[in-house]
Amino acid sequence: MSSRILSKLAVAILPLLIFAGLSLSRAVSAGEKHVISQKGKAFSTTELHVKVGDTVEFKNDDDVSHNVFSVADVQSKNNKMQTPGAEASVTFASEGTVEVRCAIHPGMKVTIQVGK
Ligand SMILES: [Cu+2]
Helix, strand or coil: CCHHHHHHHHHHHHHHHHHHHHHHHHHHHCCCEEEEEEECCEECCCEEEEECCCEEEEEECCCCCEEEEECCCCCCCEEEEECCCCEEEEECCCCEEEEEEECCCCCCEEEEEEEC
16 A cells, blocks of 8 residues: 555544544543333332432333422432423432432432442
């Protein structure tokens, strides 16, 4: 292969490599997504471990409304009323323990541990 062809090849491939590198770094920096479903007046789990930057989606898969809220200083959030089929997402920005409850159904509890 002549050096001219090689340099043309490099010019063609370089942007692809840069693009691939950018996509990869974006994928690494973005947090993971977790889903906690609400069904049968219960959360789909009682405990969840996530990392800072991760997002938890609260999904109402029930046939009744729920009002999911957190009772932690680290991340207070009230999803307000979620009618059946509704979704609400929370991204955790700092480490700590977040107790999540439902304002309508006192038995509904899930603990989210946010770590590094
Ligand atoms: Cu509820």
